[in-house]
Amino acid sequence: xxLLKSADNVGMRILCLLTILLSFQAxxxxxLKGSVxxxxxxxxxxxLWVSLDKDQYKERLLLMHSEVPVGGTFQFxxxxxxxxxxxxxxxxCEFMKKVSVASGVxxxxxxxxxx
Amino acid sequence: MRLxxxxxxxxxxxxxxxxxxxxxxxxxxxxxxxYSCHIKMQSSQGDCxxxxxxxxxxxxWLSNFPSAVFRTKPQPWWASQGDLHYPNLHFPGxxxxxxxxASYYTGNGEVHALKPNIYVxxxxxxxxxxxxxxxxxxxxxxxxxxxxxxxNSWKGKINNDKFEIEGINYDYLFYDIRFPKDKMQYxxxxxxxxxxxxxxxxxxxxxMKYPAIALQDFEEHWSVKIPDFPFYCIYPQYNKQLDEVxxxxxxxxxxxxxxxxxxxIPHRTEPDVDEPQEIPFPMLDSTEVRPSALxxxxxxxxxxxVAFLGQ
Numbered sequence: 001x002x003l004l005k006s007a008d009n010v011g012m013r014i015l016c017l018l019t020i021l022l023s024f025q026a027x028x029x030x031x032l033k034g035s036v037x038x039x040x041x042x043x044x045x046x047x048l049w050v051s052l053d054k055d056q057y058k059e060r061l062l063l064m065h066s067e068v069p070v071g072g073t074f075q076f077x078x079x080x081x082x083x084x085x086x087x088x089x090x091x092x093c094e095f096m097k098k099v100s101v102a103s104g105v106x107x108x109x110x111x112x113x114x115x
Numbered sequence: 116m117r118l119x120x121x122x123x124x125x126x127x128x129x130x131x132x133x134x135x136x137x138x139x140x141x142x143x144x145x146x147x148x149x150y151s152c153h154i155k156m157q158s159s160q161g162d163c164x165x166x167x168x169x170x171x172x173x174x175x176w177l178s179n180f181p182s183a184v185f186r187t188k189p190q191p192w193w194a195s196q197g198d199l200h201y202p203n204l205h206f207p208g209x210x211x212x213x214x215x216x217a218s219y220y221t222g223n224g225e226v227h228a229l230k231p232n233i234y235v236x237x238x239x240x241x242x243x244x245x246x247x248x249x250x251x252x253x254x255x256x257x258x259x260x261x262x263x264x265x266x267n268s269w270k271g272k273i274n275n276d277k278f279e280i281e282g283i284n285y286d287y288l289f290y291d292i293r294f295p296k297d298k299m300q301y302x303x304x305x306x307x308x309x310x311x312x313x314x315x316x317x318x319x320x321x322x323m324k325y326p327a328i329a330l331q332d333f334e335e336h337w338s339v340k341i342p343d344f345p346f347y348c349i350y351p352q353y354n355k356q357l358d359e360v361x362x363x364x365x366x367x368x369x370x371x372x373x374x375x376x377x378x379x380i381p382h383r384t385e386p387d388v389d390e391p392q393e394i395p396f397p398m399l400d401s402t403e404v405r406p407s408a409l410x411x412x413x414x415x416x417x418x419x420x421v422a423f424l425g426q
Contacts, residue, residue: 029221030221031221033262047193047196047197049197049200049201050258051200051201052219057200057202058202060200060201060202061201061202061203061209061219062197062200062201062203062204062208062209063208063209063219063220064208064257064258064291065193065197066258066260066289067193067260067289068260068261069283069284069285069286071282071283072260072261072280072283072285073260073261073262073280073281073283074258074259074260074261074262075256075258075259075260075262075263076257076258077221077222077255077256077257077258078221079219079220079221086200088193088196090192
């Protein structure tokens with residue numbers, strides 16, 4: 001606002017408004033980013049599953065899935081909302097967490113467990 | 116002599132005819148008969164298809180399935196796990212009618228380019244690389260592995276056929292992204308049934324000398340994730356389209372980047388030129404315009420992906 005008031009003509013004000021709008025757009029991405037860790041008796045790679053956070057099987061729609069090597073990183077670009085993040089590997093190690101995505105990108109690390 | 120010349124002319128015109136079709140024809144491919152032009156495509160086999168949209172009540176599911184479901188190849192490990200948790204595992208995402216239900220996904224763009232995987236083959240070890248998506252337009256990523264830095268780039272080393280980023284080896288770099296529909300081409304391609312669609316894409320990649328691991332990953336992933344529609348029309352997008360919509364800079368000397376993205380349009384019934392279509396049927400040969408794989412470079416990047424339209 002201070003920037004807007006200090007702008008002494010219309011052109012400058014428009015430029016300031018555009019700058020604010022553009023910087024808002026640049027930070028408007030939302031989602032999760034993080035890495036995958038796994039104990040030695042689990043396998044690599046790990047499949048990460050992103051679905052709607054629903055208990056009913058028929059409603060638990062899978063949005064995307066991605067294979068990540070142990071120690072590797074990932075980013076999912078998601079609309080704000082509730083999701084279920086599941087991870088599994090070939091040896092039966094698992095991870096599951098419900099997560100609410102708000103505006104912005106949140107850190108989300110996955111630690112696999114032997115079941 | 117004249118007869119021989121005429122014979123060669125006839126043969127070559129048949130070949131041209133098979134490669135490019137005239138107006139109001141569809142370009143069709145099958146492993147047995149190769150390329151041919153049709154007004155209406157007919158499948159040699161009766162595909163058994165059941166779509167979730169055909170089912171109103173989940174209790175009807177089993178009664179509607181054919182008596183025996185036979186898979187020629189065992190599923191990859193992740194598919195049998197995914198089947199236990201997700202009803203739409205055998206679709207490329209949340210699905211509606213004949214495409215992705217875009218309302219569940221962030222960003223803009225009708226074309227959902229899924230799992231473009233980038234592979235590398237290099238004579239070098241410990242070769243530093245930077246791979247930058249340097250578009251001036253806003254990019255609509257849906258996922259990446261590993262994550263991109265603030266400049267939309269991956270940085271690390273190349274060790275022969277692997278990427279090393281922050282000390283971790285990756286067989287391939289991966290992203291999902293959305294593109295505008297009008298940046299893709301819809302003239303070149305072909306139509307085929309589902310099984311032959313997968314075979315043709317593999318053949319195309321193989322002719323562009325994609326490494327064995329890339330072909331294996333492609334077959335494993337897409338044999339599970341391409342929905343069970345009886346027919347598909349394939350519109351291959353190569354470097355010409357992809358370099359424009361998603362320009363990339365790779366700062367490795369003596370390198371090349373071969374790109375291939377197959378836009379698939381599913382059809383419930385035999386593609387027929389007499390029926391109005393939102394996307395025109397492919398008439399021209401796509402292999403005429405695909406990137407050449409004849410010249411080998413010290414380091415070669417190759418990317419494949421499959422795309423579906425959002426609804």
